[in-house]
Amino acid sequence: MSATFVGMPAFPEAARAATGDAQLRHNLRRATHTIRDKRAAVVGELDDWAGLRAAGKAVKDRTLRHLDVYLERFEAAVTAAGGQVHWAADAAEANRVVTDLVLATGERDVVKVKSMATQEIELNQALAEAGITAYETDLAELIVQLSDDLPSHILVPAIHRNRAEIREIFRDRMAAWGAPAPDGLGDDPRALAEAARVHLRERFLRTRVAVSGANFAVADTGTLVVLESEGNGRMCLTLPDTLISVVGIEKLVPTWSDLEVFLQLLPRSSTGERMNPYTSTWTGVTPGDGPQEVHVVLLDNGRTDVLADTVGRQALRCIRCSACLNICPVYERTGGHAYGSVYPGPIGAILTPQLRGTGGAVEAALPFASSLCGACYEVCPVAIDIPEVLVHLREEVAGGAGHRAERAAMGAAGWVLGDRRRLDAAQRAASAARSLAPRHLPGPGAAWTDTRDLPEIPEESFRSWWRRRSGPGEGAR
Amino acid sequence: MRIALFITCLNDTLFPRTGKAVVRLLERLGHKVVFPEDQTCCGQMHYNTGYRRDAQRLAVRFVETFADADAVLVPSGSCAAMVRDNYPRLGAPGSRLDRAAAEVAPRVLDLTELLVDVLGVTDVGAYFPHTVTYHPTCHGLRLLGLGDRPYRLLRAVRGLELVELAGARECCGFGGTFAVKNPDVSAAMGADKARRVADTGAEVLCAVDNSCLMHIGGTLERARAGVRVVHLAEILASTEEEPARI
Ligand code: SF4
Numbered sequence: 001m002s003a004t005f006v007g008m009p010a011f012p013e014a015a016r017a018a019t020g021d022a023q024l025r026h027n028l029r030r031a032t033h034t035i036r037d038k039r040a041a042v043v044g045e046l047d048d049w050a051g052l053r054a055a056g057k058a059v060k061d062r063t064l065r066h067l068d069v070y071l072e073r074f075e076a077a078v079t080a081a082g083g084q085v086h087w088a089a090d091a092a093e094a095n096r097v098v099t100d101l102v103l104a105t106g107e108r109d110v111v112k113v114k115s116m117a118t119q120e121i122e123l124n125q126a127l128a129e130a131g132i133t134a135y136e137t138d139l140a141e142l143i144v145q146l147s148d149d150l151p152s153h154i155l156v157p158a159i160h161r162n163r164a165e166i167r168e169i170f171r172d173r174m175a176a177w178g179a180p181a182p183d184g185l186g187d188d189p190r191a192l193a194e195a196a197r198v199h200l201r202e203r204f205l206r207t208r209v210a211v212s213g214a215n216f217a218v219a220d221t222g223t224l225v226v227l228e229s230e231g232n233g234r235m236c237l238t239l240p241d242t243l244i245s246v247v248g249i250e251k252l253v254p255t256w257s258d259l260e261v262f263l264q265l266l267p268r269s270s271t272g273e274r275m276n277p278y279t280s281t282w283t284g285v286t287p288g289d290g291p292q293e294v295h296v297v298l299l300d301n302g303r304t305d306v307l308a309d310t311v312g313r314q315a316l317r318c319i320r321c322s323a324c325l326n327i328c329p330v331y332e333r334t335g336g337h338a339y340g341s342v343y344p345g346p347i348g349a350i351l352t353p354q355l356r357g358t359g360g361a362v363e364a365a366l367p368f369a370s371s372l373c374g375a376c377y378e379v380c381p382v383a384i385d386i387p388e389v390l391v392h393l394r395e396e397v398a399g400g401a402g403h404r405a406e407r408a409a410m411g412a413a414g415w416v417l418g419d420r421r422r423l424d425a426a427q428r429a430a431s432a433a434r435s436l437a438p439r440h441l442p443g444p445g446a447a448w449t450d451t452r453d454l455p456e457i458p459e460e461s462f463r464s465w466w467r468r469r470s471g472p473g474e475g476a477r
Numbered sequence: 478m479r480i481a482l483f484i485t486c487l488n489d490t491l492f493p494r495t496g497k498a499v500v501r502l503l504e505r506l507g508h509k510v511v512f513p514e515d516q517t518c519c520g521q522m523h524y525n526t527g528y529r530r531d532a533q534r535l536a537v538r539f540v541e542t543f544a545d546a547d548a549v550l551v552p553s554g555s556c557a558a559m560v561r562d563n564y565p566r567l568g569a570p571g572s573r574l575d576r577a578a579a580e581v582a583p584r585v586l587d588l589t590e591l592l593v594d595v596l597g598v599t600d601v602g603a604y605f606p607h608t609v610t611y612h613p614t615c616h617g618l619r620l621l622g623l624g625d626r627p628y629r630l631l632r633a634v635r636g637l638e639l640v641e642l643a644g645a646r647e648c649c650g651f652g653g654t655f656a657v658k659n660p661d662v663s664a665a666m667g668a669d670k671a672r673r674v675a676d677t678g679a680e681v682l683c684a685v686d687n688s689c690l691m692h693i694g695g696t697l698e699r700a701r702a703g704v705r706v707v708h709l710a711e712i713l714a715s716t717e718e719e720p721a722r723i
């Protein structure tokens with residue numbers, strides 16, 4: 001995959017193009033509403049959902065508080081089970097570790113299980129630079145890879161595509177990557193899935209190295225866990241000789257009984273299923289069975305900085321279920337690409353600026369890409385108060401250099417609002433000039449009047465009415 | 478009961494008719510309304526846009542102004558939520574603002590909470606012979622948890638026909654400075670909301686927040702949809718003798 005988010009415009013501009021794309025909005029609306037409704041139905045049938053959610057939050061918080069302890073416990077357990085743990089401080093280091101491991105096998109092809117961590121570090125590009133081809137095996141990732149596109153959703157990276165578009169992509173691009181699409185391929189989901197199955201099967205049987213991420217890592221036993229729907233992950237995790245897993249350090253849970261909570265929270269929040277079709281777990285090497293060389297790359301890449309922020313750290317509880325994307329009215333209108341990162345939607349709006357810092361234009365715009373409606377917080381299975389973190393990050397951005405004019409305007413507004421006499425005077429001035437109020441505002445005000453009428457300015461403010469009504473001295477306490 | 482009214486800067490400046498309706502309604506129900514004149518603004522816009530320090534100053538003014546009030550009525554869901562939800566995390570832990578906020582926050586009420594929970598009425602004796610649909614604004618819905626209170630109040634209004642709004646729980650796209658910082662997304666959300674409102678066939682769209690109504694109403698008006706937006710207080714204040722102007 002050579003496409004990259006680098007050089008994308010900041011959210012408001014990217015969103016303008018997206019909101020004007022009727023096909024995209026139609027695809028997104030259909031897809032998000034379908035998953036949203038499925039989630040609501042399966043969450044609604046559990047009477048202890050609130051308790052599960054609280055437990056998920058508590059387990060993650062406890063783990064993050066003592067992350068150093070659990071990470072070392074995990075490393076020891078993996079090592080004891082015949083696996084090898086590598087530590088990567090940033091994307092470059094993780095990419096180097098994985099590239100070297102693949103090169104050492106002598107292979108030049110790897111199959112991949114869908115993984116956000118490897119997307120985050122742009123592993124495929126790094127491998128390509130070293131002459132290694134990474135083949136995505138998740139159906140949606142495959143669509144994105146074949147079309148040289150970018151992912152637009154955490155769970156369904158090709159959510160912005162409809163069936164007809166997918167058929168075109170398979171027909172035109174599959175042959176360049178391996179087994180071609182069958183002649184006369186239709187666009188019904190079964191035919192498309194079958195075409196992908198045939199295309200991938202041959203790849204699974206030939207490839208000796210696999211790269212994965214993990215949904216969870218159990219510290220007690222050194223076990224990695226992947227939840228998936230298609231079975232492609234199971235193939236990648238069992239058939240090759242070498243398995244390399246890139247795992248964010250926040251993926252840890254202490255024990256298997258902690259894991260149990262998340263095995264209930266994740267499928268219902270994510271795909272809207274009571275249980276996902278495939279749950280794979282592996283612990284180091286099992287002689288004679290499955291990959292005989294197992295590596296785990298523990299990735300920091302900004303996570304310890306996030307951990308240091310007492311408000312922002314709750315973002316590390318995220319289990320990447322996508323429920324916040326599917327419910328988000330902003331995401332529904334813009335899609336994922338507008339967020340300029342592999343982490344789109346509400347979680348992306350708080351995670352990307354924290355992982356990358358708020359210095360860049362894309363990152364600085366993200367905390368404002370929300371109306372603060374709170375729907376994301378409501379559905380989040382680990383109760384991340386996304387609006388709280390958004391406001392917290394807005395503060396960081398608003399204090400920066402790009403916000404001098406706004407800061408001055410806010411300061412002026414604060415000054416007027418900070419005293420009843422000044423507010424009163426401003427209200428009187430507005431009422432006196434009410435007949436002059438324009439229908440279309442210039443400058444930033446145009447953002448309002450381009451699509452909406454302004455309310456009429458009343459003859460007098462409430463406080464002035466109150467004063468007239470109660471007489472002097474009355475009314476004030 | 479003596480009720481202190483925090484009108485909010487937006488209502489004060491642009492929607493005094495909502496404030497007048499609140500006063501008329503509560504006096505009709507036999508209560509005394511006071512209006513502490515030192516009040517200005519809760520600081521929501523500053524807080525939500527990232528200007529915590531400005532918001533803190535406004536919050537200090539608020540908690541001082543309403544320190545002695547038994548009940549503070551805020552006829553705006555998002556401003557009530559600002560005080561109740563955000564004031565407690567606005568000041569440094571243990572600071573004066575922090576302590577004062579914890580003191581005053583529980584006494585801050587939205588109109589529907591005041592009526593249903595504190596005053597124990599759902600039938601306020603109102604008359605409003607129109608079809609009405611209700612938009613549960615996000616902060617009223619998710620931060621205040623108003624639940625079915627507004628619907629119970631509306632159902633008890635004589636002459637009023639309440640019609641259901643599809644996708645009611647979805648944000649209208651106002652979001653304060655969001656409307657200006659992300660105008661395209663805000664307008665797209667507003668247009669969808671306005672379309673759904675128009676689809677109900679209602680004459681009037683009602684909510685507990687004039688900021689959202691200003692956004693949806695401005696969109697409806699630009700589309701010449703013919704639906705009026707009216708704050709819940711104005712519907713509840715309306716009687717046969719003094720009907721609300723719509
Ligand atoms: S923030 Fe919460 S809802 Fe969003 S992806 Fe993460 S766990 Fe899921």
